Amino acid sequence: MKRTSFRPLHPLRRTRPAAGSRQSDPALPLSMKTKTRSTLAALGAFWLTVAAASAAPAAAAPALGAAQNQDPLLLRGRYLVEHVGLCADCHSPRNEKGEFVRALWLKGAALPFQPTVPMPWSPVAPPIAGLPTMNLEQAVAFLRTGKRPDGTEPRPPMPQFRFSTDDAIAVAAYLKSLGK
Ligand code: HEC
Incomplete structure (x- = not known):
């Protein structure tokens, strides 16, 4: 070296x-x-950019309920969703000022950006609060491998995450808890 x-x-x-x-x-x-x-x-x-970008999600995210707040698994999941995976950037709608709409946190959004060249693309990020399209086990597999239960891959700009098993479980458990 x-x-x-x-x-x-x-x-x-x-x-x-x-x-x-x-x-x-x-x-x-x-x-x-x-x-x-x-x-x-x-x-x-x-x-400075990071600070500006991360200020919004923290303010917009709904607070966890008292019981959820005691659960280290859900707290870790929330941290990974809000501060590492930045899922809200695509999966949460914004108002006309560009601020996240708190009541619709992670409930799906039309993307405010698009590619400049032709490529596979999904202009909409579906709701992930409560993970309506997957059970817990399927969601963990999806977050670990980047592939849906049927083997297909989500279109860009959905990142193909490769979370560790522990992290995938935390993310999936947290997102499921938002559906209750
Ligand atoms: C850069 C934008 C972006 C980010 C960041 C993002 N997603 Fe997505 N996500 C998408 C888009 C777009 C789709 C739809 C893909 C499609 O329909 O092919 C999607 C699809 C999904 C799906 C649905 C899969 C299905 O078809 O049932 C899940 C679950 C999901 N994302 C979870 C997450 C999680 C969890 C995070 C954060 C850890 C995250 N996403 C971050 C854009 C994003």
Whole structure:
């Protein structure tokens, strides 16, 4: 492994060059410092985007009932649905301001975007609250393999998820619990 490629942060933090002489740090070629700076800038921009994007689902998601809130399986499922799989991005409808409609959380939506080239595509994401098209076992298989019970694959932009068995069980249990 080329260790030098991982060094920039350390010299920057540990060495204390005289004012205005940062570029004379021998451990750090100028190109690397520039790269580090632009990487950090990109990371900053990325996290701002993430923060903006994740603010909406948290506000729109219905609160779990008291009993559900005690269940670690459902809490994990909710976390995976809302913060990892981001299922609401496609499966929850938005109002005219682009905000999620709380009462229709995960109840299916027409997609607000489309491909720029011809390709297989589903313009609608069906309801997944309560998982109306699958039983628990089928849903776990679907989330683990990306294939429906009959072996067919959902059209894009539905991602072909490959959740671990434990995660698939948590997601399926949480979505089923929304149908009650
Ligand atoms: C980028 C958009 C998008 C995201 C994100 C997304 N889906 Fe989908 N999903 C779709 C679309 C579109 C379909 C319909 C596909 C079709 O009809 O071929 C679909 C279909 C489904 C189906 C129905 C399968 C069937 O035919 O019965 C389930 C269940 C599902 N998604 C679950 C999820 C879960 C759970 C997540 C998050 C972990 C998720 N989806 C994230 C777009 C998305």
